[in-house]
Amino acid sequence: MGRATTEALALRRTPFGDTSQIVEFLTKDRGRVSIILKGVHRPKARKGGAVDLLDHSVITYFSRRGSRSLAQLAERRVLSHHPVMRRRTDLLLAGEYLVELLRALAPEGQRVLGIYHHAQAYLEALEANPSPESLPCVVFALQGGMLRLTGFELVLDRCVSCDQRPSGRRTLRCDPERGGVVCMACRTGEDHSIGLTTSAAEAILSFRSLDPRRAEEISIPSEIAHQMKRYYDRALLHVMERPVRCHVLPGSV
Numbered sequence: 001m002g003r004a005t006t007e008a009l010a011l012r013r014t015p016f017g018d019t020s021q022i023v024e025f026l027t028k029d030r031g032r033v034s035i036i037l038k039g040v041h042r043p044k045a046r047k048g049g050a051v052d053l054l055d056h057s058v059i060t061y062f063s064r065r066g067s068r069s070l071a072q073l074a075e076r077r078v079l080s081h082h083p084v085m086r087r088r089t090d091l092l093l094a095g096e097y098l099v100e101l102l103r104a105l106a107p108e109g110q111r112v113l114g115i116y117h118h119a120q121a122y123l124e125a126l127e128a129n130p131s132p133e134s135l136p137c138v139v140f141a142l143q144g145g146m147l148r149l150t151g152f153e154l155v156l157d158r159c160v161s162c163d164q165r166p167s168g169r170r171t172l173r174c175d176p177e178r179g180g181v182v183c184m185a186c187r188t189g190e191d192h193s194i195g196l197t198t199s200a201a202e203a204i205l206s207f208r209s210l211d212p213r214r215a216e217e218i219s220i221p222s223e224i225a226h227q228m229k230r231y232y233d234r235a236l237l238h239v240m241e242r243p244v245r246c247h248v249l250p251g252s253v
């Protein structure tokens with residue numbers, strides 16, 4: 001039996017019998033892990049009660065090495081329940097979007113410090129009660145960071161084929177299937193590229209390493225925000241191989 005204690009965010013919970021839950025956590029030390037919480041609904045459980053989506057806690061659990069049976073929770077101490085996020089529908093939707101990205105992109109069973117800290121920073125940004133107008137920038141910071149941390153960043157400062165840097169301020173063509181910007185000379189007939197102005201490309205580059213907690217202070221013109229939304233939607237569609245179900249930023253950006 002291996003015993004582990006780690007910080008974790010709850011990504012999905014399923015009832016199990018009358019008294020138990022199976023919860024998929026994103027743990028700091030071992031990525032996504034599914035754990036059974038036996039007797040979690042009984043009074044006085046040392047397991048912190050039933051788990052809510054995105055609860056942040058410190059958990060101790062047991063797992064049998066090499067076994068396919070579920071790990072078992074021993075103890076859980078809740079650090080944050082994110083009360084502000086739960087009071088606003090748009091923030092809760094933004095939280096559900098995080099769950100969808102993590103379930104699709106975070107690996108199982110490996111240490112994921114960067115992804116874990118980024119998710120945590122995003123939740124703190126939501127908990128700071130950002131204005132509805134600044135929420136898109138917080139979401140862009142999440143998306144940009146997730147693409148960087150999972151190694152799916154697209155090349156935006158030069159052509160992926162000939163390495164030529166774009167000159168002048170004109171619209172670039174970015175093709176997620178080819179890995180980024182493709183210049184006129186290197187474009188082919190079968191092209192699924194999207195247009196990006198150089199200002200939008202610069203904004204996307206600056207959001208790659210942006211802490212979501214700083215994003216609320218940034219204001220971007222709506223025309224650029226519109227392009228950024230389309231860019232992240234397309235880049236993540238390519239990575240996840242399916243459209244996201246949670247539409248956190250409706251067409252209104």
Ligand SMILES: [Zn+2]
Nearest residue numbers: 159162183186
């Ligand atoms: Zn080229």
